[in-house]
Amino acid sequence: MKKVYNVLGQLLGFLTIVLYAFLFANTVFNFGVDTTILGILETVKTYAIFAVCGLAGLELVSGKKLIALIYFILLAFVVVFSFFPDVRDQIINVVTTMIL
Numbered sequence: 672m673k674k675v676y677n678v679l680g681q682l683l684g685f686l687t688i689v690l691y692a693f694l695f696a697n698t699v700f701n702f703g704v705d706t707t708i709l710g711i712l713e714t715v716k717t718y719a720i721f722a723v724c725g726l727a728g729l730e731l732v733s734g735k736k737l738i739a740l741i742y743f744i745l746l747a748f749v750v751v752f753s754f755f756p757d758v759r760d761q762i763i764n765v766v767t768t769m770i771l
Contacts, residue, residue: 672733673730673733673734676727676729676730676733677730679726680723680726680727680730683722683723684723686719687716687720687722687723690716691716693712694709694712694713694716697709717753721749721750721753725750728746729742
């Protein structure tokens with residue numbers, strides 16, 4: 672499994688850098704790309720970093736069951752809170768009211 676994570680991580684890392692380079696070049700040279708497409712690419716740019724980091728972490732913890740479980744929980748925590756900021760805000764409100 673480690674080799675699969677390695678190849679996927681390398682490919683996704685390369686594509687993420689290409690995406691960043693394209694978006695930076697587009698701001699300088701204005702290729703005339705539709706704003707809807709640019710919005711989608713900006714969203715992909717945001718979550719591509721999570722995917723690259725996730726795959727790198729999966730490669731690191733493959734074969735280590737307890738550490739992998741902790742990593743999966745942390746990864747799910749970050750991804751869910753990134754996709755659903757309202758859930759994050761509700762949990763923060765509950766925790767802060769319990770502490771105070």
